[in-house]
Amino acid sequence: MLKRLNKYSNILNMKKKTTIKDIANVLKITPSAVSRALHNHPRISDKTKEAVKKVAKELEYQPNQLASALRSGKSKLVGVIVPRTNSYFFSSVVENMEEELNKKGYNVIFTQSNESYDKECRNIETLLQTQVDGIIASLTNETVDFSHYEKIKAKEIPLILYDRGDNDIGVDYIGIDDYKSSHIVVDHMVAQGCKRIAHIAGYRHTRIYNNRIRGYIDALEKHNLPLEKELILEGDLTVEGGRQKMKELLKLPKRPDGVYAAGDYAALGALQVLLENNVKVPEEIALVGFSNEPFTSLVTPAISTIYQHNEEIGKLVAKQFLKREKDKTWKPKLNKIILDAELIVRASSKKKN
Amino acid sequence: MLKRLNKYSNILNMKKKTTIKDIANVLKITPSAVSRALHNHPRISDKTKEAVKKVAKELEYQPNQLASALRSGKSKLVGVIVPRTNSYFFSSVVENMEEELNKKGYNVIFTQSNESYDKECRNIETLLQTQVDGIIASLTNETVDFSHYEKIKAKEIPLILYDRGDNDIGVDYIGIDDYKSSHIVVDHMVAQGCKRIAHIAGYRHTRIYNNRIRGYIDALEKHNLPLEKELILEGDLTVEGGRQKMKELLKLPKRPDGVYAAGDYAALGALQVLLENNVKVPEEIALVGFSNEPFTSLVTPAISTIYQHNEEIGKLVAKQFLKREKDKTWKPKLNKIILDAELIVRASSKKKN
DNA sequence: ATTCTTTGTTCAAACGTTTGAACAAAAGGG
DNA sequence: CCCTTTTGTTCAAACGTTTGAACAAAGAAT
Structure with a gap:
């Protein structure tokens, strides 16, 4: 539309893209001077700096990151691997990162x-x-072999893990304390009067789910509650999975009076089954989930759940990366930053006021 | 750990990264031959190709995309702009893309x-x-000036818009027909016996919300239902927003018997208020949302909603990009691909069986 | 006035790949 | 057997930037 005609318009229209060379030509200096001027090199006079920046703006100069990256060896790109995005937890972590x-x-x-x-x-x-320049990753549930992560370490670029990590990879990790989270959940349920607490668990081969199971078991012991094998049901933590497991639990001769699901979707499935069977929640069976997915606060009764400080994790991961990126001498080693999770108590587990 | 010693181990350990040059040195050929061999250039003999690929694998050669991009002008990178990720719609679109x-x-x-x-x-x-090499974007709700998109067009790289676009940008667009979607919703509600349908709307200045409003109005007219100003409530479509608007609707001397919310979160807020006020859904007031967020199927009663073919949109956008990328002669022009949305009928609007 | 520093800039190489052109050798055609 | 075509490869430049080293000019110190 508005084709502004200025004294450089010929250059503007001929060349596809303005490069550092074009600026140099206009000012009759060398590309190196231009590069230095743009980077505020101390040895370049203020006069040239100003001139360069002015022309750069007029020619609508846009640095070519690729060229810069190639020469300097720094791409200013961080790779992030997310197990899946259609989970509120991951998307808010990524957003903050x-x-x-x-x-x-x-x-x-x-x-x-x-x-x-x-x-x-x-x-x-x-x-x-x-x-x-670095990779930030969270492992898939399937991942048990870590050789591909060695490649990253071999390249000597920072590698930061979050949420789902593994000690064996031996790098920075940021996540919550799953073991402790289970304690928090069980403590709360016991305080609400639960005596038989079931656990709809994730598969034990995933570290975080295993930790939640361990925490659950140890917490029961702490409260002198008997550990019953049939109250731990491993499975995938989908809504359907949660429904199945809840149905199994309801079939037991002696029903639990509390259910702790290691994931919110499973908790929701469980809740549906409970309501369909006219079981009063939380009076007859209290329910607690995990992750604070948005819907937990939206269903009726709202589901108590564990909040994992999504935002903070995202920020911390980013900061950790920046730290590693700065310190060239850093050799990767296991370094865990563990955040305490927070229990959000809602109607589904509030037996007492 | 296991430091495999092969005949190239000296090279492997000395140099940080294997380049095309290293391969060339090993085989006593030139880098250009190596490059061509790796790209299956027809003029390179099968013998050399094999040899090159073998050595490449042994040296764990990884092409430097940056260098390749700089030389060839193709970065093999596509930029995607998403308004937000913590929405199921966008994350599934992006995933498929x-x-x-x-x-x-x-x-x-x-x-x-x-x-x-x-x-x-x-x-x-x-x-x-x-x-x-191209940009795929969906506009923010705020965006009314499009000059920044001209920059993209000026660079002559493909620009594809999805979900939230604007005719004025004059490029490819993939989305659903919002106007028609409203018709589908209203048709359904009328079929269920609704006579006074309210619309919890998004802000009119956003194209898609405006279209939904227009569709709602025209559909009412089509069914000879009177259009009442107080039944259209513009606002942000958050849960809280939905709650507010629903409360207003309940205060009306003559309540509606159906509510069509232009967003699922607002629909959920509305549902909460309805339940809190012991209004029977759908018997007294039927409810329909928009977007098919996962929670709509999870709450009780489940919320009827419009499914936007998230997966298909993602795939189509990607394909459209690839098409434009291939055809160098293409000059951007307005080209809309409009998908029909699909109404998912659930309990919240099923007055009749 | 001579030497030493500082200041501002240029020179030239480098990053790792791609690619048009050139070239030699082998194969095909008459 | 000479000429043309095909095949397989090399040469050298290019992509746009950064950067150590070199250099000239000006200013400071002696």
Whole structure:
């Protein structure tokens, strides 16, 4: 539309993109001077700096990150691997991560592993090919072999894990204390008067779910509650999974009076089954979930759940990356930052006021 | 741990990264031959190709995308702008987009505008700096000025809009027919016996919400239902927003017998208020939402809603990009692909069986 | 006035790949 | 057997930036 004609318009229209060279030509100086001027190199006079910046703006100069990255070896790109995005937890973590990294001039390349080990491997492959300056990842539930992460370490770029990590990878990790979270949940349920607490658990081979199971078991013991095998039901933590497990629990000769689900979706499935069977929640059976997915506060009765400080995790991960990126001498080693989770008590587990 | 010693181990350990040059040195050929061999250039003999690929694997060669991108002018990166990720609609769109693009060797750089016009501008800036091969975007609710999109068009890289677009930008657009969707909703509600249908609407200045309002109005007319000003309530479509608007509706001397909310969160808020006031849903007031957020099927009663073919939109957007990317001669022009939305009827609007 | 520093800039190489053109050798055609 | 075509490879430049080293000019110190 408005084709502003200025004294450089010929250059503007001819060349596709303005480069540092074009600026140099206009000012009759060398590209190196221009580069230095744009980076505020101390040895460049204020006069040239100003002139360069003015022309740069007029020519609508946009630095070519690719060229810069190639030469300097820094792409200013951070690769992020997310198991899945259609989970509130992950999307809010990523959101905050991105924000923090953007502030420092990094862009985020974002890939989904979709809980598939193969995809995770390919993700790493492509991220490395794209010459990212670092990788931030959360393992899929399937992942038990970590050799592909060695590649990242071999490249000597920062690797930060969050939420789902593993000690064996031996790098920075940020997440919550799942073991302790289970304690918090059980403590609360006991305080509400529960005597038989069931656990709809995730698969034990996933570290975080295993920790939740261990925490649950130890917490029961702490309260001198008997541990009953049939009250621990491992499975995938989908709504359907939760429904199945809840049905099994209702069939027991002696029903539990509290259910702790290791995931909100499973908790929701359980709640549906409870309501369908006219079981009063929380009076007859109290219910607690895990993750604070938005719907937990929206259903009736609202589901008590564990809040994992999504935002903080995202920010901390970003900060940890920036720290590692700065310190060239850092050699990766296991370094866990564990946040205490927070129980959000809602109607589904409030037997007493 | 296991440091496999092979005949190239010296090279492996010395150099940080294997380049095309290293392969060339090993085989006593030139880098260009290696490059061509890796790309299956017809002029390279099968013998050399094999040899090159073998050595490449042994040296754990990883192409440097940056260098390749710089030389060839193709970064194999697609920039995606999402208004927000913590919405099921967007995350499933993005998920499918990514999958489709990955198949064709493209990586996705992903940025969130967080519904902020400023952020959107900065997003575009950084994506262009990163030399993406194209941009896929959905406008924020704030966006009414489109000059920043001209920059993308000026670079002559494909620009595809989805869900929230604008005719004035004059490019490819993929989304659903909001106007028609409202018709579908109203038709359904009328069929269920509703005579006074209220509309909890989004702000009219957003194209899609305006279209939903227009569709609602015209559909009422079609069914010879009187249009009543107080039954259209514009607002932000949050849970809280929905609650407010529903409360207002309940205060009316003559209550509606159906509520069509232009967003699921608002519908949920409305539902909460209805239940709190012991209004029977759908018997006294039927309820329909928009977007098919997961929770709509999870609450009781389940909320009827409009399903926007999230997966298909994601895939179509990706395909459209790939098409434009292939055809160098294409000049951007307005080209809309409109999908029919689908009403998912659930308990909240089923007055009749 | 001579030497030493500081200041402002240029030179040239480098990052790792791609690619048009050139070239030699082998194969095909008459 | 000479000429043309095909095949397989090399040469060298290019993509746009950054950066150590070099250098000239000006200012400071002696």
